[in-house]
Amino acid sequence: MKLCDAHCHLHFESLTPWLPEALETAKGAGLAAAVVNGTRQGDWAQVTAFCSRENWVLPAYGIHPWHAAGRGGAWEKELNALLEASPSASVGEIGLDLWIEGHDLADQTVLFRRQLAIAREHRRPATVHCVRAWEPLRQCLKKEAAPDCGFLIHAFAGSEDLIPFFAECGAYFSFSPSFLAEKRQNRRQAFRRIPRKRILIETDAPDLGPPPELNPYPLTDAWTGKPLNHPANLRLSLEWLAAVLELSEEETAGLTTGNWRRLFGSGDFGPSE
Numbered sequence: 680m681k682l683c684d685a686h687c688h689l690h691f692e693s694l695t696p697w698l699p700e701a702l703e704t705a706k707g708a709g710l711a712a713a714v715v716n717g718t719r720q721g722d723w724a725q726v727t728a729f730c731s732r733e734n735w736v737l738p739a740y741g742i743h744p745w746h747a748a749g750r751g752g753a754w755e756k757e758l759n760a761l762l763e764a765s766p767s768a769s770v771g772e773i774g775l776d777l778w779i780e781g782h783d784l785a786d787q788t789v790l791f792r793r794q795l796a797i798a799r800e801h802r803r804p805a806t807v808h809c810v811r812a813w814e815p816l817r818q819c820l821k822k823e824a825a826p827d828c829g830f831l832i833h834a835f836a837g838s839e840d841l842i843p844f845f846a847e848c849g850a851y852f853s854f855s856p857s858f859l860a861e862k863r864q865n866r867r868q869a870f871r872r873i874p875r876k877r878i879l880i881e882t883d884a885p886d887l888g889p890p891p892e893l894n895p896y897p898l899t900d901a902w903t904g905k906p907l908n909h910p911a912n913l914r915l916s917l918e919w920l921a922a923v924l925e926l927s928e929e930e931t932a933g934l935t936t937g938n939w940r941r942l943f944g945s946g947d948f949g950p951s952e
């Protein structure tokens with residue numbers, strides 16, 4: 680079974696002490712390809728370094744809304760140069776977040792729309808983070824067209840009623856191990872409403888892990904003692920998504936891997952069938 684992680688941050692330093700064992704375990708659980716997302720100018724070089732070491736992953740470069748205020752004046756030039764240098768790179772993680780303290784929605788919107796336009800100009804997919812900003816995201820997509828090749832709303836937690844609009848705009852939606860929490864049953868059930876050809880699985884590792892009692896791969900941040908999401912938890916996303924869709928795990932793996940390849944794996948990249 681070959682599984683593709685649609686969204687993660689395997690380059691984050693908190694995972695470094697656990698690599699390469701964690702990647703061996705994840706590959707044993709089926710992990711065959713992944714999109715590794717930068718979150719700010721300061722980590723783009725780490726994304727590049729990680730992806731050149733691990734040739735089975737694809738890079739994504741973007742400025743996360745949490746880091747909007749910290750961007751430097753040359754960000755746009757730098758992002759364009761990275762996309763030109765790497766034909767398999769996409770744009771992410773970008774988006775809108777009204778949960779984070781001190782958010783500046785107007786500034787986040789300017790940055791998000793510009794990054795979406797850059798993805799469109801380079802004909803690359805984009806990966807979108809959206810927390811408590813569903814109506815602003817809808818408004819942005821009405822004004823700023825998404826790339827023709829599509830975009831991902833990672834860990835989709837929006838209202839079911841918005842699914843048709845986002846799908847019409849070219850959205851794919853990924854299922855996260857964080858949806859396994861009891862209180863997030865409605866997040867899981869929403870995936871029954873998503874067109875099958877637009878469903879992906881992700882980990883967001885080392886962030887957004889499953890509840891501890893359901894976590895077969897516990898991992899701890901060596902510096903802070905906080906739990907980390909193990910890259911092998913992609914298997915949990917697969918198993919729980921399969922149950923939600925009432926498909927076998929093999930069928931769900933085939934479906935999500937095919938969708939991943941269509942969105943991210945242009946050319947020869949990605950696991951063979």
Ligand SMILES: [Zn+2]
Pocket residue numbers: 686687688716772883886
């Ligand atoms: Zn992320």
